[in-house]
Amino acid sequence: MKMLSVGGRLTLVKSVLGSMPIFYMSMFKAPAGILKSLESMRSHFLNGHDSASGKVIWLSWKKVITPRDKGGLGVASLFALNRGLMFKWVWRFLNQGSSLWARVIKAIHGIDGNIGRVPRDGYNSCWSNIVKEVKYLSEKGIDLMKYLCIRVGNGGKTSLWEDIWRVDGRLRDKFPRIYALESCKSITIGDKLAQPSLQFSFRRMPRGGVEQEQYELFVQEMQQIILTSLEDRWSWCLNGSGEYTVASVRSLIDDTLCMDYGQRTRWNEFVPIKVNTHVWKVMTNSLATRFNLSRRGIDIASISCGTCDQGVETVSHLFFRCDMAQQVRRLINRWWMVPDLVTESFEDWRIWVSNIRMGSKTKKMFEGVYYVAWWLLWMFRNKKLFEVKGPSKATFFDDVVSRSFYGVVVGAKSSSLGTTSLRIGT
DNA sequence: GCTGTCCAGGCTACAGAGAC
């Protein structure tokens, strides 16, 4: 674990530790205690923590699993994965209604599988757990059923009045006076359109007033329907493809349940994950600076800056107010021919960068140079504090230029040419 | 009958190619 960078650990947390429990979670509801335990293992791995080391946890797992749009690191939660995988059975149940397993569910739980209702007390099964979770999420404001809508094909399976096959809801709610005239309430779209006229199954002809108005609108809507030879099927409205994906539910759940930290995480694809993660730590004040160490009650000799030895070593000081950070800022701005401005915190810097007039890709590259500079500043500070032979300050800016130029600028240009971008070494 | 191998099916991330 010590040989892996935080970027490597982040990738493994998402890809490997996040997919290991898929098999069990595909069918069973993971109990809260198990989820807590698994999340704790992932957190310890990402933090490079093992029980023997007693290393401090710097990355709050709640922030780590928060979507990037809300200021997190975008590692989806296992809770959301589990519920997304469970809901996939509802999707299959609706789309594979004639399969053997769906017929068994219908025989036990009813023709609609009891979805959306509360299962009987004391009766637990895989299916009843799924139904309960759909209900539970709905009460939490995540109504997954509303993202299911019917895509009409030949109209043979879809109830004209009762089913939701239009974005604006059921026809019976939209045209209540016409619905009242219908003698066959469960008629399918296909059967209705096969009749000699739309009034064929009405108790009587529509009269004037509201009834006539609703009837005319109803006729207009029905004229827009084009039936095909395909069977009616369910469509998933949360993504463009219409096909259910666990990822879409996963991001919906995390997006709804996770707290908003106010600042969107600025992820830059031109720099390695470890550098991006470092910038995220700068943004969320999750670095082991001397000030943060003392705040955690760890006994240290001094809390002054490890680079300049002037001022308290906070994140804002190290990367924005420290003499060395300011020199680097001036040199980068001169290199990129950008008017220099003193920024005292990450938030200041973020506002300043967003106001610079630059092409979107160029700005990303410019931000990437800063990201690399902050990462190198942190390496410089660590070498100065923990290595016998300190780093050379004289060559520091050359290092920033060469690594960011080859890593970010050349990398960005070569990626647009379809070749592998150069990566910044450790 | 046991054991080992391969594949399918569920997901993730990332890189590269190609289309628009």
Next chain:
DNA sequence: GTCTCTGTAGCCTGGACAGC
């Protein structure tokens, strides 16, 4: 320049099949 698709890497289990 951006988006989408494809391929490859990883994790798990179960089932089919070949070899001993």
